Amino acid sequence: MKWFPVVSFLLVAFSSFAQKTIKGFVLDADKGIPISNASVFLNTTSIGAVTNAEGNFILTVPNGRFDLIVSSIGYETYNQTISSATVPDNLTIRLKLKSELMQTVIVEPYEKDGWEKWGKFFLENFIGTSANALNCRIRNTNVIHFRNSKKKNELTAIADEPLIIENKALGYTLHYQLESFTYNFKDRYLLYTGYPFFQPMKGGPVKQRRWEKRRTEAYFGSMMQFMRSVYLNKIAQENFEVRSLQKIPNIEKQRVKALYSTNQQRTKRNDGTFVVTTINQDTATYYDHILAQEDYKDVIGRNLLPGDSIAYGIDSFTAGLEFSNYLLVIYKNKLAPLEYRQQFPKSSTAMMSQIVLINQRPVEIEANGSYYNPVDLMSTGYWAWSEKIAMMLPFDYVPPKH
Numbered sequence: 001m002k003w004f005p006v007v008s009f010l011l012v013a014f015s016s017f018a019q020k021t022i023k024g025f026v027l028d029a030d031k032g033i034p035i036s037n038a039s040v041f042l043n044t045t046s047i048g049a050v051t052n053a054e055g056n057f058i059l060t061v062p063n064g065r066f067d068l069i070v071s072s073i074g075y076e077t078y079n080q081t082i083s084s085a086t087v088p089d090n091l092t093i094r095l096k097l098k099s100e101l102m103q104t105v106i107v108e109p110y111e112k113d114g115w116e117k118w119g120k121f122f123l124e125n126f127i128g129t130s131a132n133a134l135n136c137r138i139r140n141t142n143v144i145h146f147r148n149s150k151k152k153n154e155l156t157a158i159a160d161e162p163l164i165i166e167n168k169a170l171g172y173t174l175h176y177q178l179e180s181f182t183y184n185f186k187d188r189y190l191l192y193t194g195y196p197f198f199q200p201m202k203g204g205p206v207k208q209r210r211w212e213k214r215r216t217e218a219y220f221g222s223m224m225q226f227m228r229s230v231y232l233n234k235i236a237q238e239n240f241e242v243r244s245l246q247k248i249p250n251i252e253k254q255r256v257k258a259l260y261s262t263n264q265q266r267t268k269r270n271d272g273t274f275v276v277t278t279i280n281q282d283t284a285t286y287y288d289h290i291l292a293q294e295d296y297k298d299v300i301g302r303n304l305l306p307g308d309s310i311a312y313g314i315d316s317f318t319a320g321l322e323f324s325n326y327l328l329v330i331y332k333n334k335l336a337p338l339e340y341r342q343q344f345p346k347s348s349t350a351m352m353s354q355i356v357l358i359n360q361r362p363v364e365i366e367a368n369g370s371y372y373n374p375v376d377l378m379s380t381g382y383w384a385w386s387e388k389i390a391m392m393l394p395f396d397y398v399p400p401k402h
Contacts, residue, residue: 017060020084024091026070031320035072035095039162039175041197043067043079044370046172046394049196061087062396064317064366067194071177073161074098077195081372084316114146120226122146122157125183125190128388131339132214133170136390139164144178157181165389170341171201171211174389190384193375212400216226218391220401221331221351223383231319233307239333239373242310244301245326245354266341286305300328314364321371322362329353353383369396 022253026038034055041048043066044060049057059068061084068091070078075095111117119141127136141158158178165174174196181192203211219225229238308324331351337342341349357363358378363371371377379387 019060021058022061022087022089022091023325024057024059024093026057026072026076026093026095028050029096034301035075038070038075038095039197040068040070040093041175041195043069043195043395044198044392045396046198046200047396061262064370065372067195069177069197070095071162071195075196077177077179080196109147110145111148115141115144118146118148118157119144119176121155121183122181125170126181126192126389127165128386128390129339129343130337130386130388130390132218132390133388135167135169137166137168139166152184153186154182154184156183167390167392168201169390170215170393171203171207172394173199173201174392175199176389191230191375196389196392196394215393215397216399219393219397221255221382221386222336222391222393223353223379223387224393224395224397225358226304226329226331227321227365227369227371228367230307230321231367231369233311235307236304239331241304241330241332242305243328244305244323245328246299247326248299250360298328311365317367319365320362321365323357323375326354326356329355336382337386340382343385345379351382353379355379355382358376 024040026040027033027081028035034051034053036051036053036055038051038055039048039059040051040057040059042061045066047060047062049059051057061082063084068078068080068082069337070093073094076098078093078095078290080093111112115122122144123133123138127133127138140161140163143159143163145158147156148154149156158181163174165176165179167174176197177195179193179195183190201207201211221243225238226235226240229235229240234274235242305327310327311321313317314320329352334351335349336351337346341347356378357376359376361376363373363377365371
């Protein structure tokens with residue numbers, strides 16, 4: 001792969017190629033019969049269609065690369081990455097029945113009364129806890145099922161059909177094809193994947209202005225804005241500060257953990273009784289102080305990183321984001337929302353996030369701010385809190401020029 005600095009590709013991408021209209025045909029993979037009312041859309045956009053009685057659809061593809069998603073109840077979700085420059089004029093898409101794919105899979109039973117047990121937890125981690133989340137509602141929670149694995153210490157959720165989510169804060173109805181939701185309680189690690197399709201809500205001028213204002217507020221400081229700024233090599237102009245970040249293990253805490261567990265262990269005698277080894281009070285106080293510290297110490301780079309130090313051009317329409325260790329990203333133009341600061345009082349008042357390439361491979365950024373593969377990038381801090389459904393915007397969203 002040839003490395004070269006990122007340049008302003010976005011204007012080229014928007015102007016070099018016209019939008020392309022494609023036609024397609026969706027049918028059952030085994031029976032060969034057309035599938036009507038199948039949803040066909042570009043992932044995380046407001047661009048979509050529904051197949052007619054003959055299984056046909058027409059879709060307009062903007063410039064760039066997108067995941068074409070086709071879903072129908074009872075069928076496995078179809079996913080194909082397409083580009084406006086290379087996608088054929090006609091597509092034939094064959095969907096496979098879910099039952100056939102699940103015949104050889106041993107499935108653990110669902111949690112009884114799962115929504116009553118885990119519904120609030122699911123909403124907080126999926127929809128979020130921002131002010132916008134108060135105006136979000138999942139209309140068909142009955143299709144969500146939960147499994148709580150004691151062995152893996154993690155919760156998973158699946159849905160029988162697309163979730164219908166009303167986001168009255170931003171003015172969208174989302175059809176969300178939930179593919180996976182996993183929360184590991186030990187590591188406090190959340191991963192959910194899915195394919196959202198946005199439908200703008202209808203409303204009068206007052207509602208439209210209110211929605212546009214909230215969409216703008218959600219956009220500025222978001223990961224979408226950051227990725228677009230990286231693509232354009234305009235990180236500073238978009239009011240982001242980026243610094244290198246290293247996490248140094250707290251060696252003393254690791255040593256104290258080992259000593260603490262050793263000094264407190266129960267030793268069994270030959271007669272069946274136990275001896276409990278203890279430590280003196282002064283040592284115990286010191287141990288408690290060390291154990292209360294963080295597992296890692298953050299070492300932040302002094303110098304700001306320009307865009308071309310963390311990104312490079314892959315081709316005329318794609319940028320690559322690659323860095324070692326972590327990046328500390330701060331949006332300077334506003335403070336973190338009050339609800340975030342209340343929930344995490346020890347965190348900075350700034351919109352401060354950390355990102356890491358968990359698989360040590362770069363992600364590819366498109367002009368609209370989408371990036372591939374999203375599971376390769378993990379965020380902590382502000383973005384881990386804010387990048388939820390209640391704050392999500394479609395990739396074809398364009399903020400006001402001002």
